[in-house]
Amino acid sequence: MSAWRLIEDDPEPGAGPATAAGGDRPPARAPRRRPGARRLVTVVALALLTLVGAGGLAAADDVAVALPERPEGCVRPDRTIKLYAVELPPDGTQVRLGYGLTPETASYPGPTMEMTEGECLAITLYNQVPAATLEKLRTDPTHPLGVSLHVHGVKYTQLSDGTTQSFSYVPPGQSRTYTWYAKKRDKEKGTPGTAGYWWYHDHVVGGPHGTQGLGAGLFGGLVVRRPGDPRPDRTYTTVFGDRQSINLRRGAAADTCDRDNPQPGPSCLVAKKGERVEFIVVGIGNDMHTFHVHGHSWADTRTGAVTGTDAQTDQVPTIDNKTLGPGDSFGVQIVAGDSVGPGHWMVHCHMQFHSDAGMYTMLHVLDENGNMPPGGEHDHSAAPAAAAPAPAGAATHQHN
Ligand SMILES: [Cu+2]
Numbered sequence: 001m002s003a004w005r006l007i008e009d010d011p012e013p014g015a016g017p018a019t020a021a022g023g024d025r026p027p028a029r030a031p032r033r034r035p036g037a038r039r040l041v042t043v044v045a046l047a048l049l050t051l052v053g054a055g056g057l058a059a060a061d062d063v064a065v066a067l068p069e070r071p072e073g074c075v076r077p078d079r080t081i082k083l084y085a086v087e088l089p090p091d092g093t094q095v096r097l098g099y100g101l102t103p104e105t106a107s108y109p110g111p112t113m114e115m116t117e118g119e120c121l122a123i124t125l126y127n128q129v130p131a132a133t134l135e136k137l138r139t140d141p142t143h144p145l146g147v148s149l150h151v152h153g154v155k156y157t158q159l160s161d162g163t164t165q166s167f168s169y170v171p172p173g174q175s176r177t178y179t180w181y182a183k184k185r186d187k188e189k190g191t192p193g194t195a196g197y198w199w200y201h202d203h204v205v206g207g208p209h210g211t212q213g214l215g216a217g218l219f220g221g222l223v224v225r226r227p228g229d230p231r232p233d234r235t236y237t238t239v240f241g242d243r244q245s246i247n248l249r250r251g252a253a254a255d256t257c258d259r260d261n262p263q264p265g266p267s268c269l270v271a272k273k274g275e276r277v278e279f280i281v282v283g284i285g286n287d288m289h290t291f292h293v294h295g296h297s298w299a300d301t302r303t304g305a306v307t308g309t310d311a312q313t314d315q316v317p318t319i320d321n322k323t324l325g326p327g328d329s330f331g332v333q334i335v336a337g338d339s340v341g342p343g344h345w346m347v348h349c350h351m352q353f354h355s356d357a358g359m360y361t362m363l364h365v366l367d368e369n370g371n372m373p374p375g376g377e378h379d380h381s382a383a384p385a386a387a388a389p390a391p392a393g394a395a396t397h398q399h400n
Helices: 005-009 035-053 057-065 131-137 211-218 350-354
Strands: 079-091 094-099 113-117 120-127 175-181 197-202 219-225 233-243 269-272 274-285 291-292 321-324 328-336 343-350 360-367
Touching: 094 131, 094 211, 113 131, 131 211, 175 343, 197 274, 211 350, 219 233, 219 274, 233 269, 274 321, 291 328, 321 328
Parallel strands: 079 120, 113 219, 233 274, 269 360
Antiparallel strands: 079 094, 120 175, 197 219, 197 328, 274 328, 291 321, 291 343, 343 360
């Protein structure tokens, strides 16, 4: 009875006559056992089940439009964004990919997305990564070539899932529009809102889970706010990953701030004293990490801020270190240099063998005028990843 059973019953090639499901396959989907073809059947079968479940048998002719394009509550997008997936200059032999609001500004992490609860966002993703590059990253020769946009935390329909299993990916040279909906809390149903700190990533490059796309840089942060949430002056996305990496960098490469003219970016965390600095913290890969900032602490609430009486705020822990597993994300807001002043404040994973291997960077807190006071110099020479023996070209960057 189950649609899944239908797929599992599909015989091996040459094992017997084609099932009804097999006979439905378009000829263009050959060879027969190609995973995509099986998935098409799954999608159609699920759509049929959905119709049946909804008492919609009379609408059998409309199977093709059974899946909604947008989540309930999103009548039409409030805003549209163009996003490009491109190949970046390689790091040694390591392929690098990035998302950008323009092809020229692509980076890893990709641009930070910001939404407000109740908002519906349409993002058109243009795949400009050469097919040859995607082929190089492919771990299974039958896996389709493409990139995608898969998001955590907000609502989307299956058409915006960003997987090969649901055909919601983008082949080379093509584009696709994904719709995200930042649902509000529904007090009647008792369902929560989507305000919080999330992330988005590829789910297709290399294999069905996008492991190669993630390792190459196709990820970015998302924050969903509620009206009235405290607004940060600066937002940084820090993605903690395998090989002791922060944003796929480690040791000296994780902190490339120009001492005289620091430009905020993925490898330069800088703020002036008194600015509210927001971190979107994300875990990728296979390892556990912790997020720790020297000299600063925060309330472990959705926004990092506390309001209310002392008795109420005593219910909220104040922390300066938080555990992060693969796929987890959370947000932190601190006031830079609050009561501790300017300086070079370390941001690192507190698993000791990770920090020892270079899993650290710096939050450079300047004074109110944007200068680092005398005496604030710090020593770059202690970068152990550069000092320790390492494979050629692997001294400071993550390599898969
Ligand atoms: Cu770690």
